Amino acid sequence: MNDLPSRLTEIFLALFPDLRESDIATANRNTVSAWDSVASVTLMTLVEEEFEVELDFDDAGEWASFDDVRAALEKKISS
Amino acid sequence: MSALKLREALEIIQRPREGRRERFILACSTYSTNLKTLLEAYLLKRRTGSDVQVETTSYGDLLSGLERFSPMGYAGGAIVCEWFDLDQRLGFRRLGGWAPSSFENILHGVETASYRLRRTIEAITTSIPVAIALPTLPLPPIAICDPARTSELEISLWAALLTFAQWCASNPRVYLLNREELDRLSPPMDRFDFKAELSYGTPYKLAHASAISYLLSRLLAPNAPLKGLITDLDDTLWDGILGEVGVDGVGFSLEHNAQEHGLYQQLLQSFAERGVLVAIASKNDQALVEKALSRTDLLLERDNVFPVVSGWSRKSESVARILQSWNISAESVAFIDDSPLELAEVQLRFPQIRCLLFPKQTPARFIDFVHTLREYFGRPAVRDEDRLRLRSLRQDPVREQCLQDSSTEESFLESLGAVLSFQITTNTDDDRAFELINKTNQFNLNGHRYSQSEWIAYLSRPGSFLLTASYADKFGQLGKIAVVVGWKEGLTAHVVSWVMSCRAFSRRIEHATLRYLFDRLNVGRISFTFHTTERNGPMRNLFSEFQISEIDAQINKTDFEALCPRISHRVEEFAT
Numbered sequence: 049m050n051d052l053p054s055r056l057t058e059i060f061l062a063l064f065p066d067l068r069e070s071d072i073a074t075a076n077r078n079t080v081s082a083w084d085s086v087a088s089v090t091l092m093t094l095v096e097e098e099f100e101v102e103l104d105f106d107d108a109g110e111w112a113s114f115d116d117v118r119a120a121l122e123k124k125i126s127s
Numbered sequence: 128m129s130a131l132k133l134r135e136a137l138e139i140i141q142r143p144r145e146g147r148r149e150r151f152i153l154a155c156s157t158y159s160t161n162l163k164t165l166l167e168a169y170l171l172k173r174r175t176g177s178d179v180q181v182e183t184t185s186y187g188d189l190l191s192g193l194e195r196f197s198p199m200g201y202a203g204g205a206i207v208c209e210w211f212d213l214d215q216r217l218g219f220r221r222l223g224g225w226a227p228s229s230f231e232n233i234l235h236g237v238e239t240a241s242y243r244l245r246r247t248i249e250a251i252t253t254s255i256p257v258a259i260a261l262p263t264l265p266l267p268p269i270a271i272c273d274p275a276r277t278s279e280l281e282i283s284l285w286a287a288l289l290t291f292a293q294w295c296a297s298n299p300r301v302y303l304l305n306r307e308e309l310d311r312l313s314p315p316m317d318r319f320d321f322k323a324e325l326s327y328g329t330p331y332k333l334a335h336a337s338a339i340s341y342l343l344s345r346l347l348a349p350n351a352p353l354k355g356l357i358t359d360l361d362d363t364l365w366d367g368i369l370g371e372v373g374v375d376g377v378g379f380s381l382e383h384n385a386q387e388h389g390l391y392q393q394l395l396q397s398f399a400e401r402g403v404l405v406a407i408a409s410k411n412d413q414a415l416v417e418k419a420l421s422r423t424d425l426l427l428e429r430d431n432v433f434p435v436v437s438g439w440s441r442k443s444e445s446v447a448r449i450l451q452s453w454n455i456s457a458e459s460v461a462f463i464d465d466s467p468l469e470l471a472e473v474q475l476r477f478p479q480i481r482c483l484l485f486p487k488q489t490p491a492r493f494i495d496f497v498h499t500l501r502e503y504f505g506r507p508a509v510r511d512e513d514r515l516r517l518r519s520l521r522q523d524p525v526r527e528q529c530l531q532d533s534s535t536e537e538s539f540l541e542s543l544g545a546v547l548s549f550q551i552t553t554n555t556d557d558d559r560a561f562e563l564i565n566k567t568n569q570f571n572l573n574g575h576r577y578s579q580s581e582w583i584a585y586l587s588r589p590g591s592f593l594l595t596a597s598y599a600d601k602f603g604q605l606g607k608i609a610v611v612v613g614w615k616e617g618l619t620a621h622v623v624s625w626v627m628s629c630r631a632f633s634r635r636i637e638h639a640t641l642r643y644l645f646d647r648l649n650v651g652r653i654s655f656t657f658h659t660t661e662r663n664g665p666m667r668n669l670f671s672e673f674q675i676s677e678i679d680a681q682i683n684k685t686d687f688e689a690l691c692p693r694i695s696h697r698v699e700e701f702a703t
Contacts, residue, residue: 062137086160089327090133093161097133097333105326 052099052125056118059094063087076113085109095121130312130337133161136168144178149202149578151181151347156189156212158328161336166205169344181205186328190240193247198254202578205343206248206259209330210266210284213240217267217284219324225269230280233269237284241291252300255580258346260304260339261292264319264330299507299558300579302346304339313338351566352506353481354455355404356395357446359464360411360419360437363485364392364427369411374419379426387486387493392426394497399431402513403504404453404520408445408462409437433521442469443476450477453520454629456568461503510559512606519630522602540635541695543600547636549643550595550701555583560595560610567626570637570665573658575624585623590614592648596640598631605631609640619652619681620644625666637669639694645684647700654681 053073060072064082067075077083083091092108095101095117101124111117131139151170153163167181184192189212198204211218214236216229223229248257270278295303313335324330331339361368365377366385379388399405405427409416416437420429434452436445442464450457458479464470470482481503486492506513533539565576577585586593596609608631612624622644627637644653657680659667667677673690675682 059134062134062141065141089158089329090160090164093333094133094137105322 052121053118055098056095056114056121059091059098060114063091063094073114091117099125101125130334130341131165131168132337133164133333136165136337139168139171140164142171146176146178148178148180149174150200151179152184152196152198152201152204153181153207154184154189154193154196154204155207156187156192157207157209157330158186159183159207161329161333162207162331162340165337165340166343169341170348173344173348173350190243190247193244193251196251198251198580201255202580203255203347204251204257205347206244206257207263207339207343208244208259208261209264210237210262213237213244213262213288217269219267219321220328225267227271230269234280234283234287238287241287245291245294248295248298248301252298254583256300256302256347258302258304258343259295260309260343261288261295261306263306263309263313263335263339265315299556304342304346309338309342312341350502351459353403353461353503354459355406355449355453355461356398356500356504357406357408357449357460357462358395359442359466359469359485360407360409360416362465362487363463364388364395364407365419369415369419374415374422377419387490389426390493390497391485394500396427396431398500398504399427399517400514401504401506401509402516404455404517405432406449406453407432407435407437408442408449409435410439410442411437413437431517433517441472443473446473446477446480452523461500508558510562510606512559512608515604515606516630518603519605526602537693537695540693543602543634543695545598545600545634545696546699547639547643547696548597548599548699548701549640549647550597551647552593552595553586553591554593555586557593557595559607560593563607563610563626563628564612564624567628568660568662569629570625570627570632570669571660571663572622572625572666573656574660574663575656575658577624585612588614590616594640594644596627596636596643598634598636600634609636611640611644615648615650618650619654620648620650621654621656623656625655629665632665635692635694635696638691639696639698641673641682641687642691642694643698645687650684652681652683653687656680 057069057072060067060075061069064075064080066082067080088109088111091111092103092105096103099121101121103124107120111120153159153166155162163181163183167179170179170181184196189208193206209218211220214233215221216223216225216233251257266281266284268274270280272278292303295301318332318335319330320332358364365379366383366388367377369377378385379392380386395405416435420432420435434449436448438445446462450460456479457477461481461483462470462473463483463485465485465487467484470484473480474482483496483499486496530539533542561577561579561582585591591614594611595607597607598605605628609627610624611622613620613622641653644650655675657670657677659677670677673682673687
């Protein structure tokens with residue numbers, strides 16, 4: 049659980065290579081132009097693959113920031 | 128296979144690119160971002176040095192997307208076709224009726240769509256090769272009978288699909304993905320993501336998308352098949368130690384509880400008939416080995432093995448002698464032995480050779496072993512040249528002796544009764560010429576390799592030519608052994624590629640080829656697109672012989688004739 053932010057950061061770096069690592073914690077749909085609906089689906093797939101969890105498409109579709117993803121993931125893992 | 132994760136694939140495709148750009152098209156009606164990413168990553172891994180780019184046809188309708196696609200500028204295409212692409216009622220995203228009254232119409236829809244797909248692929252493959260995966264997901268539960276029973280509808284749909292698949296497999300430019308190999312990598316019950324299909328139109332679980340992409344990449348960027356297999360004898364080609372149990376004591380059948388050895392022999396016989404060189408490296412008494420190899424119940428014919436190197440020296444010494452005899456490099460060869468120690472000793476001396484442990488007394492691993500050999504040696508077709516190779520190698524020592532017995536090289540060459548058969552064409556279907564260009568290293572003008580689309584595009588240009596040469600002499604045929612590609616411009620022939628098989632060295636075939644080009648094309652000058660490579664020393668030697676500058680890289684006819692030694696071949700010309 050402790051390494052969740054760093055693993056999630058790696059995912060964001062892979063998906064959005066133009067982002068600087070220092071900007072990832074504050075990344076959101078408004079600041080990342082490449083974060084469109086296609087990227088949302090890919091992001092969800094990447095998170096499922098990395099953390100070996102099954103996520104709900106509807107919830108994932110509403111992710112709008114790094115913090116949203118992190119919070120959803122922490123909730124999923126602790127449940 | 129080490130399956131790529133999506134994150135790894137993203138990292139691969141985001142690395143800086145260099146090299147020649149190769150564009151591939153992926154046709155797939157599903158929401159195919161992951162497939163595209165994975166296919167591009169696998170192709171980049173296989174095409175090191177190329178800037179691979181995968182593009183997709185429009186989402187939603189496979190057939191329409193393909194029909195609108197123009198292959199100009201692409202290196203290849205990948206098609207992923209599911210049942211719902213052949214009739215939408217065979218999917219879950221359209222509600223079109225599963226009533227028995229619609230079955231006949233669904234079958235008709237599949238047949239019609241298969242025909243459209245065939246016509247489209249026929250058009251595309253005039254320019255580029257196409258790899259295709261036919262339905263990888265199960266049919267929906269459309270049939271009305273108990274799932275335990277196969278319905279007539281299901282079989283009829285499969286029959287229609289198999290008719291199309293058979294056409295795909297028979298077309299040399301259509302590479303049909305092997306369903307059994309896909310089953311091995313991606314268990315059928317773990318493929319379909321029903322929830323994702325309904326939500327986003329992405330029916331594939333990630334591991335399945337990765338398996339499809341991996342296999343498509345292998346079809347579009349195949350490894351060059353290995354040329355030679357060196358095998359041990361004791362506890363490998365047969366069960367038992369020949370020196371201990373004698374000629375009649377070694378076994379290779381069910382009765383001897385040694386069936387896997389018989390199957391291995393059978394496999395090697397099949398390889399030999401397909402042109403793979405098979406040799407033996409064994410620590411044994413030579414006379415005893417010859418006696419054992421003459422057993423009439425052996426499934427590998429003695430004549431298909433060359434050379435047989437047995438004795439008490441290190442295995443790596445035997446392997447070195449075999450490689451020298453074959454005149455091929457270690458990277459094109461596999462070495463099979465039941466002893467890890469022998470394998471390690473050979474591997475140490477020849478790091479590029481593929482060393483493979485024979486699964487002695489572990490039959491469970493035998494199928495994997497055979498599978499690996501098929502991966503190493505698999506080739507799409509058997510050509511005459513493949514069959515001729517062994518015969519010509521067997522003649523090399525006789526030829527060498529004959530050369531030593533001759534008073535001069537001239538008299539030896541004249542005594543050969545050599546016939547060179549040239550053919551000038553722009554026919555892009557000459558697979559042997561394409562293969563030679565892409566695998567020859569030593570006598571190679573510049574090392575340039577062609578993708579199939581580049582090959583087709585080049586030879587379609589006005590003024591271009593493809594010259595091939597076949598050779599035969601009193602020692603036998605070598606088949607098609609040289610290829611020249613270029614174009615004519617006024618009184619100059621520009622040669623952009625020129626290769627000759629190393630089996631054809633020392634026969635002045637290259638000299639005869641130049642003369643033929645001067646005469647047949649009626650040119651006064653030949654220029655060459657020359658580049659030095661690590662291994663094209665024989666080409667540099669020819670340049671040196673004719674005093675051709677490696678920078679300027681051209682020669683005129685007067686200089687050629689002044690420097691050319693006597694050529695004694697009889698030349699034949701084949702019509703295109």
